[in-house]
Amino acid sequence: MTEQPAKRYDPHAIEARRQAAWRARDAFQTPSLTEGQPHKYIKPSAPFTSGNIHIGHVRSYSIGDAYARFSRARGDAVLFAFGFDAFGLPAELGAIASGESPSDWVSRCATHMTGQLQRLGFSFDWDRSFLSSEARMYRWSQWLFLTLLANDLVYRGTGSVDWCEHCSTTLATIQVENGLCWRCHNPVQLIQRTQWYLRISAYVPENDRRSQELAASGMWDESSLASQRFVLGRVDGVELDLRAPDGTELTVFTPHSDALAEARFVAISPKHPEVERWVANPAVLEQLEELRSGGLQRDSREADAIPLIDTGHFLSGPSGDPLPVLISPAVDGRFGATAVLGIPELDQTDAVIAQRLAAQVDAPVQAPLRAESALYEVRPAVRYRANDFSISRQRSWGTPIPIVYCEECGTVPVPFEQLPVLLPLDLKPTGAGNPLAERADFVQVDCPRCGGPARRETDTLDCHFDALWLWIPACVPPHERERPLGEIFALEDLRQWLPAGRLVAGSDSGNFVFDQRIVTKALRDIGPLSFIADGEPFAGCLFHEMVIRDGRKMSKHLGNVVDPDELVERFGADTVRLAVLYAARPQRTLNWSDSAVLRSHRFLTQVWEYSHARLADAEALASADDGEPVKDTSEHLRLKLSTWCETAVEKITEEMQSLEMHSAVRNIMRLFDRIKDFEKRVAARQGALRRADSDALIDALTLLAALLGPFAPHLSEELWIALGHNGDTQLPWPGVSSQVPA
């Protein structure tokens, strides 16, 4: 009857035991779906192969895992798996720093991170995980690229990139420091390049419309909807067709429908499809070309520095006044590729532009005479900031673009049956040039059309493009992975799991998600995803905020990084997971504090030790004779306990369904306090617990163990077993009605 050493809470022993048991029984293997079975595909974010799992990952996956385990406990078939987002600049830089090939570096990182995630006990189906940099995976990107190209949703255009002459390489924004190359500190130039673009504009209006449906469904939380609204950049206003003296018309837009008479100029985006019509003058054409090749400098986004071209043309304005026609990229950022009315009175940017316009005109321009105030038809109109974006990168660590340039046939797409175009694995980027372009064995190729000499495209796809499909292959059973992609989309499994029931990702994923929604609609119309009628990849979505410390983002530079490994080593996985869930509601920034971990650890320790102590008491009571029947003085307390339990289950179930994990954990903690309170009160009333009290107490503790399942899965399963239940299967989630003891 004395305290046994086994009753001490030893998270490391418990967690090792449970994880071994899960492995032994393939606990998290994705079940194949049977007709009509409730199921959920819970999509976690694809971690970048950065080398280490950080506390933000722990938060993200703790939320997803709690939801996955909750869903399984309620009897749903669950798909919970992910792939690593393994291409991209940081991997290239990591490889340069370590002297490895990116391929080796990335797989080493993935192995290490997988180990970290397994130690934390997340219930991923590891058989389905993958790296986006595997050939059997990036063929998805190539297939998607060609499919979209064939449907005019991928096209070639011209754009400007930062270029370092000394390193003969393109630079990412983060590699440009004060206008200098980060590596050699020489000045960076903007050069013009032909690039591949994704035509998201084709589906932006539908994304807008569908967002409203998603909001109505209640499955998308407010912060994820807000991020979609932000990426969309919808502006409501009116449009009208203005006429030039020669009769040419231009449709202009303004959000200020009530101030049309105040218009002072018209500004056209350089990307406007009809912009050429307004640059007849050679000097103006030259300025436009300069603007296009120079691109938009990062530091000249402000209205007082942004390029401004006066075309010399005029349009007759709504009030009859002649309005000068300008070309400026200032339009793009606010309304997309369109033409707008400049209304200085109401708009600050317009005010600055009007001022600059007045200053830059030396002699009064010979404006056409004021025309008769024309009556214009004013139509309601909508503009979006979301615009087509470049998907090609001049880097070696990415999906090769399946395009060949032939002297005879020009630009030739690689035929589908020749995919994948393999990326050489032994690439050693140095930071200078693009090593892919220097590989004769890669570049030189026979034209797939005429067989003549040809060159491969050496640009690779941005990993943003990979992300467009990264959520799909988890639905493909591992043994089907190698099949042609056309067949994979026909798999019954894939069609069952899609669309995903819930996406759980960081709030910085707004852009990805927006574009995934676009591409799903494109693939719906093209055919492969025709079974997703609304073109929405995620039925539900939760964006959680990040983990910060001392009010700042964590960074090595600030020395405020929290190391998950260290925490797991000190307190165990259950404690760490519970702490990040309990510390803040998912949608809110979690300001890290050690007290949350200490609190969690103490709570779990108490639950463990208290449950075992009461279990020992119960056994002692069972073996002793209960003695004379005495007056039952604690019945009302047992009833109260039972009510508390029922209320808790009801509340916590609701909170789990809406992913309010922080409240769920707090309610579990409260329930534990009440259970202890029950014991205290019974003891105070009648001195000791009798059989009926003890039974009620053990029932309540059993319930507590089941409720803890999604949060502290290792501890709860061990408790469940200690309390006399079968630990070889999924812990069931308590039902409200079945919970009342007979």
Add this chain to the structure above:
RNA sequence: GCCCGGGUGGCGGAAUCGGUAUACGCAGCGGACUUAAAAUCCGCGGCUCGCAAAAGGGCAUGUGGGUUCGAGUCCCACCCCGGGCACCA
């Protein structure tokens, strides 16, 4: 500049609908246990006035207004902090 968050004790932070502000925890103080310490357990705890204690009073949710019987919560204006603003993922 624009967009999105946030501002409550010494600290992290609670407070579904507008209804006892400061739950819970950390640090602190007092006590129990101990040769002692650690660990654990119990208790106290916004600021201020009140001779000490108690009773009691006053003031407190970034600032200033407003709505209301009643505001941390709703409205308006402002200040401060953080994050984002697209070739970083």
